[in-house]
Amino acid sequence: MEPFADFLRRIYPVPDADLGRILPLWQEVHFGRREFITRAGEVGRYLYFVLEGIQRSYHLRDGKEYTLAFTYPPSFTGIPESVLVRQPSPHFLECITPSRLLRLPYDKMEQLMLESPAAERLMRKLTEQILVGVLHRQTELLTCSMAERFQLFLRRSPHLLNAVPHKHLASYLGMDATNFSKLLNQLPV
Template structure:
């Protein structure tokens, strides 16, 4: 039942003991969601961190009525609206299920209990925070320094699964363009590829 998340923890912290794992397992709950479900809603406080056992999710914001995708997360990863979860304030984003999902859920109170009584989980929390910080910096630099064409090239190179799993309008907002602009980028790149092989 908890094979994937257990493997994840032991990969991150090989020194984790069975007793340490057991106390975490006792606090995990399992929830299933259908495609289209909204796990975290903009304006509500996020009370859980989620490990994605099965499924595919995306973050998006509604800004002046526009749906702006800000991230995509697949299986064997942790996800949450972290600022809302940690500050106990309303979330600025939505977390939506793009493919039917099974999530392992840990509440805010249970996480605080683990931090207080089990130092190994403080270490784990720090590692996750560091990874999240690196992702935010990389994403910010990408939006500030790269052209839309370069962002799309990065998706092809680093996240090619998004091309099959994410609708074009979501991909377009993720790289900061309209769907029509994304279509032009794709056509331009296809033309380049044809020219190279002629």
């Protein structure tokens, strides 16, 4: 748990006493390849931290999947709008590869946030990071060309090229699979 504790401290310097209350609340869980962590229509009850594996969140509309995000170590995962506001998830969260995660029941974290200002600040800082990431991605989708989005993706997450089906990567980048293949074929060998 020490690497996870260090990760949390980088988000917000939580005092050891508070960290000692937070860490035992997390439990390790395992999911297989193509197994769902959350399905659309379910209410998310847990925050997750990725120890191993790759996950994908996507939206399904008219039979077509729209990839929203990929998560992999070390990062948090889940469907935030479902967990935070206790509403049915509009999205799916699926494991692309076998995954090992830490899971925290959100109601336990809520109780701890009421009792510990440091725990509340930690969650606020985490929420801020998620919001900034979402806004950054939205800006990329609206202002960058396909080629620019592809290059930004390669700089940020090149390891996903060989681990994730290209149709999901193309969807994430907001392009069709043919354009993705053309951009991929232009890469130096």
